[in-house]
Amino acid sequence: MAVPIVIHLINLLRHRRVEWAAMEFLLASQRKNSTWVRLKELLLLLLRMAAVVAVVMIVAQPLGCKGLSQLLGGSKTHHIVLLDDSYSMGDRQADATAFDKARQVVERIGDEVARQPRAQSFTLLRFSRARLGRAGTQPDLQAEKVTTDFGRRLQEMLKPIGPSQLAFGPAGALEAIEQLFGDTKGEDRVVYLVSDFRTKEWDEPDELAAALARLEAAKAQLRLINCADGAHANLAISALKPAGGTRAAGVPLYLDVTVTNYGSAPVEGVSVLLQEDEQARPALAIDEIPPGESETRRFPVYFASAGDHLVTASLGGDTLAADNVRYCVVELPAGVPVLLVDGEPDATNARYLAAALAPGGAVKTGIDPRIEPTSFLNVNRLDEFQAIYLMNVDRLDHAAVAALEDYVRAGGGVGVFLGDRCRAAFYNDKLYRDGQGMFPLPLVTKTQLLVDRLEKGADLEVSEHPIFAHFAGERNSYLNTVLIDWYFSAPKLWKPETGSTTQVISRLRNGAPLVVSREFGEGRVVAFMSTAAPQWNNWGRNPSFVVTSLELQAYLAPPDRGEANHTVGSVVERDLDPARYQPQARLILPAGAAIAAPMPTTAGEPPPPTDAGSLTSDAVPVPGSHLVRASFPEALVAGEYRLELTTTENESEVRRLAFNVDASEGNLATVGGEELATKLKGIRFEYRQADEFHMAAADLADKSLSPWFLYALLGLLLGEQWLAYAASYHPKREATV
Numbered sequence: 001m002a003v004p005i006v007i008h009l010i011n012l013l014r015h016r017r018v019e020w021a022a023m024e025f026l027l028a029s030q031r032k033n034s035t036w037v038r039l040k041e042l043l044l045l046l047l048r049m050a051a052v053v054a055v056v057m058i059v060a061q062p063l064g065c066k067g068l069s070q071l072l073g074g075s076k077t078h079h080i081v082l083l084d085d086s087y088s089m090g091d092r093q094a095d096a097t098a099f100d101k102a103r104q105v106v107e108r109i110g111d112e113v114a115r116q117p118r119a120q121s122f123t124l125l126r127f128s129r130a131r132l133g134r135a136g137t138q139p140d141l142q143a144e145k146v147t148t149d150f151g152r153r154l155q156e157m158l159k160p161i162g163p164s165q166l167a168f169g170p171a172g173a174l175e176a177i178e179q180l181f182g183d184t185k186g187e188d189r190v191v192y193l194v195s196d197f198r199t200k201e202w203d204e205p206d207e208l209a210a211a212l213a214r215l216e217a218a219k220a221q222l223r224l225i226n227c228a229d230g231a232h233a234n235l236a237i238s239a240l241k242p243a244g245g246t247r248a249a250g251v252p253l254y255l256d257v258t259v260t261n262y263g264s265a266p267v268e269g270v271s272v273l274l275q276e277d278e279q280a281r282p283a284l285a286i287d288e289i290p291p292g293e294s295e296t297r298r299f300p301v302y303f304a305s306a307g308d309h310l311v312t313a314s315l316g317g318d319t320l321a322a323d324n325v326r327y328c329v330v331e332l333p334a335g336v337p338v339l340l341v342d343g344e345p346d347a348t349n350a351r352y353l354a355a356a357l358a359p360g361g362a363v364k365t366g367i368d369p370r371i372e373p374t375s376f377l378n379v380n381r382l383d384e385f386q387a388i389y390l391m392n393v394d395r396l397d398h399a400a401v402a403a404l405e406d407y408v409r410a411g412g413g414v415g416v417f418l419g420d421r422c423r424a425a426f427y428n429d430k431l432y433r434d435g436q437g438m439f440p441l442p443l444v445t446k447t448q449l450l451v452d453r454l455e456k457g458a459d460l461e462v463s464e465h466p467i468f469a470h471f472a473g474e475r476n477s478y479l480n481t482v483l484i485d486w487y488f489s490a491p492k493l494w495k496p497e498t499g500s501t502t503q504v505i506s507r508l509r510n511g512a513p514l515v516v517s518r519e520f521g522e523g524r525v526v527a528f529m530s531t532a533a534p535q536w537n538n539w540g541r542n543p544s545f546v547v548t549s550l551e552l553q554a555y556l557a558p559p560d561r562g563e564a565n566h567t568v569g570s571v572v573e574r575d576l577d578p579a580r581y582q583p584q585a586r587l588i589l590p591a592g593a594a595i596a597a598p599m600p601t602t603a604g605e606p607p608p609p610t611d612a613g614s615l616t617s618d619a620v621p622v623p624g625s626h627l628v629r630a631s632f633p634e635a636l637v638a639g640e641y642r643l644e645l646t647t648t649e650n651e652s653e654v655r656r657l658a659f660n661v662d663a664s665e666g667n668l669a670t671v672g673g674e675e676l677a678t679k680l681k682g683i684r685f686e687y688r689q690a691d692e693f694h695m696a697a698a699d700l701a702d703k704s705l706s707p708w709f710l711y712a713l714l715g716l717l718l719g720e721q722w723l724a725y726a727a728s729y730h731p732k733r734e735a736t737v
Contacts, residue, residue: 004048040727047720054713082173084195087322090163101227101690110154120146130173167662169201174211189220196228199669222685233263236323236666248366249306261289275312306334308656323666327658329564335368349391349532356549387556392419409521413556417532440518447489459484465505478544486536487529572632583619585630590639
């Protein structure tokens with residue numbers, strides 16, 4: 001700014017004062033207008049000084065006026081980093097994982113922000129900490145004031161952090177920052193979404209697009225940073241579960257293991273390693289898995305003792321390790337109690353079915369049949385039985401019918417065998433009730449299956465229903481020898497209503513329904529139109545009757561409710577009977593496992609101290625139930641957890657729980673920048689690959705003012721020229737002739 005003044009002073013030194021009479025006269029005349037002349041000269045000097053300042057500012061490239069606004073108490077800049085730590089970020093690329101690249105990006109952002117002279121704030125929120133369930137959102141840093149050593153502190157904080165075993169997408173993190181920070185008034189925000197942009201979340205991103213649009217409408221700058229260099233091949237164990245059948249100690253049980261190929265090329269020679277209660281067993285071999293396909297293999301397991309048993313399946317190492325192992329806890333009782341209610345005094349039908357379900361001797365099925373009269377249904381609890389069978393029952397009173405229907409609605413299974421004591425009126429009025437009751441079809445009367453002397457074929461045909469899975473689609477010699485003499489017929493034109501759960505799973509050779517199933521509430525009912533004993537047929541003496549009975553029991557038994565098998569990220573809880581267990585439970589964590597921060601027992605109180613590697617919980621009543629519930633925070637690592645309970649007799653009891661990763665997160669297909677631009681059309685954002693991302697001046701929230709100083713310089717120069725012309729002397733030109 002002083003340059004024009006210095007030039008003026010130097011020019012003054014060059015002139016020597018010479019007195020001259022004519023000039024004295026002119027100076028005296030000038031003094032009369034000196035004030036106006038000096039004002040013009042002063043304005044001209046100021047314009048020239050301002051022009052020099054504008055040139056300097058253009059070269060300096062200053063950032064917006066927010067520095068001034070901060071001095072005046074105005075807005076500030078808030079950098080919000082949403083860091084994807086789902087387990088797909090463990091995908092290894094060359095010598096680093098996607099999460100390693102993400103960590104480097106966050107460190108670069110922190111370093112650049114810390115170098116800025118103006119005030120900044122910084123928030124870091126991992127995806128896994130945006131949805132911690134009852135623990136709530138827990139950012140690693142929340143509106144942290146940035147100081148000169150912030151970059152170093154951020155780097156130290158990020159060192160021990162790695163990808164989690166969770167499968168949370170960005171939706172929860174975007175929602176969390178809206179709830180945490182609300183209105184943007186008083187600050188400018190830059191939101192960095194650092195992720196691997198997998199197809200799982202971004203293929204149909206309607207919810208994400210809406211959240212990003214709200215941020216953009218709130219004047220936030222959006223930076224999407226991709227840490228994955230593309231889709232990689234990956235194998236995952238996507239399922240490990242029992243294949244069905246009766247579960248009991250000392251009875252062989254089959255499990256299904258499923259391996260999924262998430263790559264774009266077939267994989268050959270896949271070996272699945274298996275363990276039963278930490279004891280190795282022969283591995284399974286899968287010859288080939290096509291790209292994008294899954295292959296399932298079934299294998300038997302055997303446990304001689306009752307209780308909880310752990311089965312583990314694992315693969316060899318690949319680019320993503322988290323989904324290469326899966327756990328399954330199998331709960332095996334000492335026996336499976338079933339109730340057989342027979343309407344005949346000698347219980348002939350029940351005895352035949354009991355012999356099929358539990359032959360005895362060297363053959364062990366684990367089923368424990370109990371034969372009782374119809375009166376048993378009125379005065380006893382039914383939920384202790386894995387299935388109930390009604391056999392040749394002529395009638396039941398209202399209380400028994402209500403108890404049976406409540407049992408089925410709650411998930412129980414009922415099998416019905418008809419006989420000569422049955423009356424169609426009772427079943428239609430009390431059990432079928434125009435389709436509102438549990439019985440699957442209306443009945444007409446006892447009917448004889450006439451002999452067809454022209455076409456000799458099997459008396460019954462079966463479908464591919466699980467009960468007849470061993471016979472469907474085959475010419476089975478055992479089924480061909482089954483003869484049906486009498487059966488209960490349905491109305492001639494009757495058929496299951498469209499969309500109903502009722503289905504005919506076996507028919508007679510004349511097309512009449514023989515076996516009909518129906519889902520009722522959470523349970524199932526299967527009705528046989530003939531007897532279990534060889535009274536109306538010879539099926540009870542046929543070997544196929546044993547197979548059918550065992551499959552019927554497996555179908556009617558309540559399904560596995562998953563009480564022992566869970567997904568990582570879900571809470572650990574168990575309902576307990578206070579009459580049997582004390583109200584305190586202890587959870588033993590897997591070695592090196594992490595778990596979400598414990599919840600306070602009451603508002604404002606910290607949780608009680610726990611032993612290393614374990615947590616304790618006091619059970620609380622379950623609303624609307626006589627049970628109590630022991631609850632623990634979310635499990636964050638896959639593996640086996642052990643729940644230690646104490647009975648009312650002070651005996652220790654251990655329940656095993658298995659937690660597995662969400663296998664779908666193992667699909668490493670990605671969405672690129674061009675695809676994102678199409679899917680997020682209308683939303684302004686900047687997309688970069690992690691290796692190419694560097695903080696620019698604009699990323700630090702202030703815009704460059706150089707263009708404005710250029711415009712000001714042009715205006716100043718024009719003003720200076722006009723004022724210089726106006727302040728100087730210009731004699732008028734004489735007209736020429």
